[in-house]
Amino acid sequence: MVIGICIGETSLTHVTFISDKMPNVGEYVTMEYNGKKVLGMIENLIMGNDSLNVDINDFKAIQKISRIGAEENYIKGKVKILGDVNDNLKLPRTPVLPGTEIKLADNELLDEIFKVKNPIKLGCLVNQSDVEVNVEANPILSRHLAILAMTGAGKSNTVSVLIDQFLRYNLPIFVFDMHGEYKDAVFPNGEVNVIRPKINPHYMSFHEIKKLVNIGANSYIQERHFRRAFHEAKESLKNGVAQTNNFLQVMYDILENKSLEEGSDKQIVDVMNKIDDAMIKYSNIFDKNIGNILSSIKKGHANVLDLSQVDESVASVLVSHILRNALQRSKDAASKGENLIENSVFFILEEAHILAPKKRETDSKKWIQRVAREGRKFGLGLCLVSQSPKTVDHDALSQMNNMIILRLVEPEDQRHVQSASESLSKDLVDQLPSLNVGEAIVLGLMSKVPTLVKIDRFKGRRHGDDMDIISHFKNSIQKEKEEIENAQQETLDMGYDY
Structure with missing residues (x-):
């Protein structure tokens, strides 16, 4: 035609x-x-x-x-x-x-265009609902993905569809679930493995513990005392001579004994106070009885780390700890000539603008950048999800070689996304405000051509949809009315009259 x-x-x-x-x-x-x-x-x-x-x-x-x-x-x-x-x-x-x-x-040509070896079915063409849109799975895992949209545009539904499609390949998915949307989800193609937001301090590096306790970069004397206590605590726990399994408490006791032996040293006391503060602030994430979080990951499962009950600083600690350990584990396997595929994980980070902010330095941002740059060499994939693209770190976002962009209205969001993507033209950017809920522009190495897609409706179950507040309070009026009528009837039944 x-x-x-x-x-x-x-x-x-x-x-x-x-x-x-x-x-x-x-x-x-x-x-x-x-x-x-x-x-x-x-x-x-x-x-x-x-x-x-x-x-x-x-x-x-x-x-x-x-x-x-x-x-x-x-x-x-x-x-x-x-x-x-x-x-x-x-x-x-x-x-x-x-x-x-x-x-x-014609449809025959388009069907051929969207025929791929390892399909991830996202939906259908916006203008031709009889043409399925399949993208290639491997480039998503090896070259990363960003899912970007304003609030209410269908971002969570898109993430759910993507997770369910990947579960068909028995892939280990790891979701940093900032709002508890996926911990009770039901996926047709796999199960959910909920992981508690806990860290065993024994598996934390010196620099992680130092950051947690807030020993400043220029606090050389405090760092020296802290480093000695750190290594002594490791040996004490390893040899079973410590009186407690609480790693920070062991460090505190070592410094306290040192202070008593050598007299009250202000620098030692300052370190003790910082350790004490850290034990109070982070007590809810330490668990001496668990193993390495990475050992909890199951293949063919949506492994969900529920971060809905922790604050941003704790979430940053957990994200940086997990990504650092995952990258180090894969590097160790590579140095030993082991099969890297066995350690492959696809990480999905909700609220990427919080975990990798544009204008603030955080530990989670540092390790997100590292995995974004190096992960593909070691089988680690990354998916950044955000409703505020303009506040996501540009370096991390520019490493996402695939993008699913749903409706974006704010010009600054649009400019930031375009600057991070070579294949997003000005004309396509101009279409972003006119997209309907669930419609997206898909582009990158996972697709042979840029595509305007109507994302499938997720067939499983998850939390996270907008609450029907009006219905709740409207129904409560009827409920209160029925309770009053029941109370009045009970009074009449007891022989009383109004």
């Missing part, structure tokens, strides 16, 4: 066309010239009328022209060139010839 004709100057990446019928932004088209069959996507559309130009200021004149000149309306659009379908979607070396007809791509 011919929908337009190429006009004006064409390039290797874009063509302009004129049409007498209105197509849809996001539709795929083909153009045949010089023995090539080139695939493109409509990125922009405008409608105009030469007779009703903006220079006419006479309202009555405009009224008359509009009555007789409606047929003079024109439709002009822009097509992004995606590649030659006969040459593995490589960009052509010569531009499209002006005057070339533009046709809608």
